[in-house]
Amino acid sequence: MKTVVMKFGGTSVATPEKIIGVAKRAIREKEKGHRVVIVVSAMGKTTDTLLALAGEISAEPSKREMDMLLATGEQVTISLLAMAFKSLGHEALSFTGWQAGIETESVPRNARIETIHTERLERVLDNGFICVVAGFQGVDRIGNITTLGRGGSDTTAVALAAALGADKCEIYTDVDGVYTSDPRSVTGARKLEQISYDEMLELANLGAGVLHPRAVEFAKNNKVPLSVRASYSDVPGTIIQEVITVEKNLIVRGVAFEPGIARVTVSYKKPFNGSLANIFTKLAEHHIDVDIIVQSITDEFPPSVSFSIKEESLEETKRVLNEFQENIRFSAANYEVGLSKVSIVGSGMVSNPGVAAQMFDILRVQGIPVKMVSTSEIKISVVVPETDMQAAANALHDAFGLSE
Numbered sequence: 001m002k003t004v005v006m007k008f009g010g011t012s013v014a015t016p017e018k019i020i021g022v023a024k025r026a027i028r029e030k031e032k033g034h035r036v037v038i039v040v041s042a043m044g045k046t047t048d049t050l051l052a053l054a055g056e057i058s059a060e061p062s063k064r065e066m067d068m069l070l071a072t073g074e075q076v077t078i079s080l081l082a083m084a085f086k087s088l089g090h091e092a093l094s095f096t097g098w099q100a101g102i103e104t105e106s107v108p109r110n111a112r113i114e115t116i117h118t119e120r121l122e123r124v125l126d127n128g129f130i131c132v133v134a135g136f137q138g139v140d141r142i143g144n145i146t147t148l149g150r151g152g153s154d155t156t157a158v159a160l161a162a163a164l165g166a167d168k169c170e171i172y173t174d175v176d177g178v179y180t181s182d183p184r185s186v187t188g189a190r191k192l193e194q195i196s197y198d199e200m201l202e203l204a205n206l207g208a209g210v211l212h213p214r215a216v217e218f219a220k221n222n223k224v225p226l227s228v229r230a231s232y233s234d235v236p237g238t239i240i241q242e243v244i245t246v247e248k249n250l251i252v253r254g255v256a257f258e259p260g261i262a263r264v265t266v267s268y269k270k271p272f273n274g275s276l277a278n279i280f281t282k283l284a285e286h287h288i289d290v291d292i293i294v295q296s297i298t299d300e301f302p303p304s305v306s307f308s309i310k311e312e313s314l315e316e317t318k319r320v321l322n323e324f325q326e327n328i329r330f331s332a333a334n335y336e337v338g339l340s341k342v343s344i345v346g347s348g349m350v351s352n353p354g355v356a357a358q359m360f361d362i363l364r365v366q367g368i369p370v371k372m373v374s375t376s377e378i379k380i381s382v383v384v385p386e387t388d389m390q391a392a393a394n395a396l397h398d399a400f401g402l403s404e
């Protein structure tokens, strides 16, 4: 008997009619004789509404209580969907994250899944029930409800698929696949028939919101057969797998972008070996994700290090730097907000050394200033003003031959 995991995002379960549609679609799979697990997000913009609600109570609400609040969104959807199955004559049971055995680390708002105790789901599936699981949530070892970070329902689905040894994991959403760039912002974005785990992981990490990065990580590490497809039609989606046949022989396979980036620059009067380690250890202890790091030490200027973070972490970063100024031993720090990161991704880049130069030239022609750069074997990212983000993404998408 095959096991399938199907995940439906917020837009796909936004109304009672859509929830009934999801149930009908899942019943088609059940009637093929499969064991079916459905993972769902909160309805429509529920998570945003809950965030705003907390904001009206407190400017800095407790992260634990935020998890408690946000997890309610998904709980609404699972119960309604299980009711929909019953009204359509099928046995189904809903499960919150903890009921489904999803154990996470104790990091509120951004927890990683550590283990999944699948016994209960296995039993229920073997008894012929459809399992409806709340995405985006789990429980830590001491019983606190945790959430997995925005977009984390994808990760619930893929992690469950891995734990149950599922034959396929399908992510149903409001686009019909993974495109060369976000089709809402980049004209000429093309749907990809296939993409490799590595390229998808880079795109997801670099801001392509169509999949949660940790979902791709789980899929890659456990070789989960993963696809992204439309919840509103039956057209085939995009398959994410290890080895792919490339449709066009392009060096760049996709363009991703992310707004809301801030740059922090810290300078010291005189260098000492501990500077870098001290700064980044302190930030890591406070769960502040640092992205691009540029250190510059020359004889003429005081040493400095610049790094990029998400704008939403800026206040906490400032607080940590100030609190540990003595220990970190810096003399001045400055900040720039209103930035974004635009990246090109493609495994063909490894063997093509001129790609970065080409990228800078395309941006120069557009008059877009490059503030920071970071490269890896299969991607190049630049930090540019947020007001130029869309223009940069479109120009790179066209110039690297990705447009239709």
Ligand code: ADP
Pocket (backbone or CB within 6 Å): 008, 009, 010, 011, 012, 041, 151, 172, 173, 174, 175, 177, 178, 179, 180, 181, 182, 183, 184, 203, 207, 208, 209, 210, 211
């Ligand atoms: P869901 O609620 O179903 O999880 P998301 O909003 O999280 O849906 O993800 C789907 C959205 O991802 C699309 O509407 C699209 O705007 C965006 N997106 C960003 N990059 C890409 C890409 N490369 N390909 C497809 N969609 C993308």
Ligand code: ASP
Pocket (backbone or CB within 6 Å): 009, 010, 041, 042, 047, 048, 073, 135, 136, 149, 150, 151, 152, 153, 154
């Ligand atoms: N409801 C959560 C969010 O909006 C999780 C998800 O949709 O994947 O981020």
Ligand code: MG
Pocket (backbone or CB within 6 Å): 009, 151, 154, 209, 210, 211, 212
């Ligand atoms: Mg999503």
